[in-house]
Amino acid sequence: MACAMHDLLKAFKKGCVDRQGIRLVEHDGKVFFANQERFDTGMMLYYIAVEPLFYMLRDKNRKGVSHLLLSVFAYLFQVARIPYHRQEGNYLHYTYDMLNDWKMQDDEDDLHFVQEYSRMEYIGDAIELKIQNSANLLYFENRIQVFLPKNDLDRDCLRLAELAFNLYLEYPETQVYDKFYDVSVEDKDDDLSRQISLDNYISFYGSARGELSDLVIETVNTDLQEVISIDEPTIYLPIDGTGIKGNNFDFETKLFKLLEDLSILLNDYHY
Numbered sequence: 001m002a003c004a005m006h007d008l009l010k011a012f013k014k015g016c017v018d019r020q021g022i023r024l025v026e027h028d029g030k031v032f033f034a035n036q037e038r039f040d041t042g043m044m045l046y047y048i049a050v051e052p053l054f055y056m057l058r059d060k061n062r063k064g065v066s067h068l069l070l071s072v073f074a075y076l077f078q079v080a081r082i083p084y085h086r087q088e089g090n091y092l093h094y095t096y097d098m099l100n101d102w103k104m105q106d107d108e109d110d111l112h113f114v115q116e117y118s119r120m121e122y123i124g125d126a127i128e129l130k131i132q133n134s135a136n137l138l139y140f141e142n143r144i145q146v147f148l149p150k151n152d153l154d155r156d157c158l159r160l161a162e163l164a165f166n167l168y169l170e171y172p173e174t175q176v177y178d179k180f181y182d183v184s185v186e187d188k189d190d191d192l193s194r195q196i197s198l199d200n201y202i203s204f205y206g207s208a209r210g211e212l213s214d215l216v217i218e219t220v221n222t223d224l225q226e227v228i229s230i231d232e233p234t235i236y237l238p239i240d241g242t243g244i245k246g247n248n249f250d251f252e253t254k255l256f257k258l259l260e261d262l263s264i265l266l267n268d269y270h271y
Contacts, residue, residue: 034236
């Protein structure tokens with residue numbers, strides 16, 4: 001502890017640390033002061049639409065590319081543990097339910113909305129059954145090896161599949177949650193303070209099309225726009241310069257790039 005205090009005072013004198021980000025950290029039996037570093041998520045909604053994959057799987061001309069994406073989805077669901085909108089307790093599950101209740105009270109005869117909501121439920125449940133199948137991870141490498149891209153969509157999907165598979169090989173047990181930490185009581189101004197949590201902005205969801213999707217995005221943006229604090233991946237760098245294996249954002253950099261590119265590809269897919 002004395003050594004740690006000595007290192008901290010030296011760092012303060014040099015002005016090379018953020019006093020607000022200092023934490024006392026224990027690692028491998030050692031206690032030291034560390035400076036907090038956060039991964040910038042870009043204030044984006046990393047929502048992965050499942051409906052495009054559902055229709056892609058039904059298109060016989062998209063069999064190869066749809067199976068590639070099925071393996072990517074399986075990795076994100078089973079290994080990286082991306083929240084799924086059909087699982088109770090999930091933020092988007094609550095959002096969908098709330099919108100359905102509100103819509104039914106306001107206009108229970110809105111047949112178009114009812115159809116959209118039923119489709120979201122059916123497709124969401126169907127895709128969840130597929131991506132929780134371990135075979136989609138077992139055949140991941142083979143699907144990449146035998147796939148022959150024929151167009152820009154194929155090439156983009158192959159690139160994303162290779163990125164996801166390399167993440168799976170390099171970080172076979174790493175989850176998106178691993179560097180997220182709950183805000184401690186002393187970091188909160190009062191009991192009513194709130195921050196944007198992981199499952200607020202990272203999740204599978206239904207579709208980027210239609211009235212239901214527009215309502216979901218509008219509701220989420222309205223709900224989150226007043227919140228000034230966001231939960232992001234965080235690491236603590238020892239002030240004395242000691243290196244800790246894996247104490248970096250290599251995984252997060254690659255994962256968030258995958259999520260962003262996959263989200264864009266699925267939202268732009270015509271079916």
